[in-house]
Amino acid sequence: MSTTTVAHHDDHAEHPTGIMRWLTTTNHKDIGTMYLTFSLIMFLVGGAMILGIRAELFKPGLQLMNPDFFNQLIGVHALIMIFAALMPAATGFANWMIPLQIGAPDMALPRLNNWGFWLLPPSAILLTLPFTLALFGIGDGALATGWTFYPPLSIQGGIGVDFAIFAVHLLGISSVLGSINVIVTIFNMRAPGMTLMKMPMFVWGWLITAFLLIATIPVLAGAVTMLLTDRHFGTHFFDAAGGGDPIMFQHLFWFFGHPEVYILLLPVWGFIPQILETFSRKPMYGYKAQVYSLWGIGALSVVVWAHHFFTAGMPVPALLYFMYSTMAISLPLAVLFFCWIKTMWRGSMSFETPMLFAVGWIILFGIGGLTGLVLADVAADAQYHNSYFVVAHFHYTLFAGGIMGIMAGTYYWLPKMTGHMYSEKLGKLHFWLTAISFNMTFIPQFFLGLAGMPRRIPDYALQFAEFNMISSIAAFTLGLSQLLFVYNIISCARGGKKATDKVWEGAQGLEWTLPSPPPYHSFTEQPVIK
């Protein structure tokens, strides 16, 4: 791993211009910007796909697409949103903010960092290319198994599955490289005097995320590799006829898949308290309790995976174990919720856009967490499993808990990154449109699930028609509202009111001691923390 580039780059602040700047850059701010831009683009691509789904579900019956294409859209939507939108967004913030928050001149492994990013566009192409190939009569389209790749369906599937497997390999390598970089940066590059327990919460959240990624992504890589050899090289890992077991894939997949949920959320749990303390103008409540809770959740997240397939069949003691351990996660999570609320308690609060998103985030993510508790109950899960209740639940955790959190972070740090203030008016409008249409999209889905509507099916019984129509209309509103977000970001990057160095009156932390935007090379002399 070439780390000598740190020295090389310090010699001159000049960088190549045009496309070569972005292709060859090893600067953490440039790479962070590329991650965030890529994430925003893929967020729109994944969103467009799901609007196709919602359009089909607008009315009962098949109107717009055949069921196979419907299945492809669902699986690729999930893979894109998780691996190409949420994860790169978190990594983008990590690149931008971790060096600034710990007072480091750059990430520890800048060339690796560049490589980590440039693996992403090819994998996004691998994921979506089969759609285009199918138009020319090559193959039968993208992966149609849902993002979970369950065999035997994924073994019988077409070339889309192979494309998705290779995309997952690339995405996995990219996030493992990113994680190694984050851990090395945090352990070796902190400013003198910044002990671990003085680190900003975002840095803590990312440190745990990075360890989870290193522990679980290789398991996913192994599982999809077994799938690949089952498909093409005559092995029978998941084929019962050859002595394998399809259920084993579910164990392998969710051994990765459940920690993945926390991989997506931990960085957000890191910076939300920072936003709360900024706009409550008082220090974060329970710093230590939050750090220990983050570790607790990180540790528990790798031992609860089988609650994703209670209905696949398990001995009763195993069911009980996975139920209780899953429910145990709500204890440290409750500690976090109390700390977040107590941070705001009797604060001198103001509601700029980042704070609006953060407060809305607490409520909506709370709903996601509570409905998860219902699903963790083995007896209740038998009814909810694979229904729209599950879909609504994980969108409350991943759209509200993940993406709305990322939006809060975007508005919070955008003035720092660009040097300009975004339009507060448009930001607030974006928040209210997003929050309302999000709830209108997914609250009906809770009830659809309770009434028995299964997920991943392009057609439905007539009694589900009204709620699906409401959900579809709201989903289109939600999707179109995001154009405001894109417009606000672009216009903020191009100009606008100059942002001050501190940007927010109550902002805490090293990143706010730098000018807005920070110079290309910052903290070449490390600050000393008292």
Added chain:
Amino acid sequence: MALIEESKVDESRVEKLENLTTKEQLDLKNKKLVRKLLWLVVGSLLFAFALVPLYDVLCTLTGLNGKTQNSAALMSKAKVDNTRWVNVQFTSNVMPGLGWNFYPKQASIRLHPGQIETVLFVAKNTTNEVVIGQAVPSITPGIASANFKKIECFCFVRQSLNPGEEKEMPLRFFVSPELPKDVTDMTLSYSFFPAVNESK
């Protein structure tokens, strides 16, 4: 001689470390940590593949997934437990790609634990080719699977059927008297797969 040379090398190394700038020291530190983390990555990749045999061991031990012993059990030496009955139901599936009809001749059987019984399954090849199939058994509830003992079963080996051939295939079994007291019903399901080359 060798000793002297070694000490020389050591000295020059010490000298080098002292001459290193802070940046170079950091590079060394980073490289060390990266190496450790890469071992962690390799470790979890190996763990993924280690889970395959571990999973099999766990399933056989606990009856997770209703996997039964796929080899002949010894004849029952245990006494027949006349104090209770067990109801064993039979179901069958034919997996895609196998052009067979396959069904149990009787839907269920009532027996005492320890009592040896024979039931017949019927398979018919409806295609005009020779087809080889492999039956895979599964027991529900999984907790009882270790107590279902097969003495003779068509599932131990592959079955070959000529075009249009119909065959009665016997299963000779008993339920071990160690069956947990609360299990009164169990279901034996057979899925017939197109045979594949075993490579695992």
